[in-house]
Amino acid sequence: MSQKPESRMPAGVPDPPWRISAACWLVIVLFHLLRWMPRRWMYGRVSKRLGLAARHHLKERVMDHVTQVLGEFESADARENFWESHVDHLGRCVLEPIDLSWMPRAEMLERIEVGGCEILDEVRSEGRGAVLFLNHLGNPATVVGALGPRGYDLAIAGNAINYADSKGMYRLDRLENLIQRMFRSVDVERVLLGEELPAKMARVLARNGFFGMFIDFPVEEKHNVALPFGGRLMDAHIGPALLALRHRVPVLMVTSHRTGENRHRLEITRVPLPPPELRLQKAAEELLRSALGQMLNSVRQHPDQWWPWDVVRLSPFPSSES
Secondary structure, X not given: OOOOOOOOOOOOOOOOOHHHHHHHHHHHHHHHHHHHOOHHHHHHHHHHHHHHHHHHHHHHHHHHHHHHHHOOOOOHHHHHHHHHHHHHHHHHHHHHHXXXXXXXXXXXXXXXXXXXXXXXXXXXXXXXXXXXXXXOEOOOHHHHHHHOOOXXXXXXXXXXXXXXXXXXXXXXXXXXXXXHHHHHHOOEEEEEOOOOHHHHHHHHHHOOOEEXXXXXXXXXXXXXXXXXXXXXXXXEEOHHHHHHHHHOOOEEEEEEEEEEOOEEEEEEEEOOOOOOXXXXXXXXXXXXXXXXXXXXXXXXXXXXXXXXXXXXXXXXXXXXOO
C-alpha cells in the first residue's frame, strides 16, 4: 500500500503553557510504560479510576441525558451499575488503543471481529469508494485497528489534538504526532478537520477507498440539525451526510462494541440513500436520520459504551410531535 500523507497541525494555533507540555510528555512516557503493564492490572485497577477522574463531576448530567433519551432506569441498582460500567468504559477507551498499538497484527485482528466485511467487499467491487458513518459507541479506535490491517484503504477525519482553556486554544503537536503514528502503523490515513478535507475526501474516493466521518458529535450551530434520538431531539452534524450525497457514493454505518477484555466487534451495515428527487439539504437530513436510527438501536443494547452522554445536545420534541 502506498504511503499515506501525514497531516499537520493547523497554522496559527499557539504552543501550550509549560504545564500542558509537561502533561503531554507524561502521556507519551505512559504510552511506552503501558506496554509492559499486565492487562489484569491495567483493566482491573487503572481503567475505572481513569474514567472516574475524567467524569466524576459530570455524573448527574450524564444520568439526566441517559434518562431523557432511553427512559428511566429500572431501579437504583441499575442506575449505579450503569454508572460504574460507563466510567470503566471511558478508562478502557484510553488504555485499549495503547494496548492494541503494541500488539502483533495477528493478535489485533483476532481481538477485533468484523461483521459485514462482505458489504465492504461488495462496495469495493463497484469501484466508487464509500463513506463510512462513524460514532463513539464502543471504542472508536477499533475501526482503525480492524479495517486498516485487513487491507482496506481507509481515511478517517477528526479534530486535531488541541487543549482549550479560558485564555484560548493551544496545539498539542506531540500528542497529535503520537496519534498520527498509531494510524500510520496500521496503514490508515488521518485527515484533520479544516485541512482541505473535501479535496482529500475526493482523492480517497477516487482511488476506491473508504472515508470515515463521525456523525454523533455536536459542532458549530450552523452545521447541526436536530433529529430524533430516542425520547429527545439530538443535535447532529449534517456535514458528513452532505459530503456523501455530493459524491453519490454508498454510505455505510460502522458501529463498535466491547465483547471482552480488549475484545471488540464491529458491525457494518448499509444506510439507505434517500430518494434522488429530494433537495440536497432535505436528503442529507433524511440520510442522517436513518443513520442515527441505526445507531440508536446499538446504543440501546450497550448504553454504557456511548461516551458522549455528557456533551450530547438534547431538546424536547415540539408539542405536535411528542
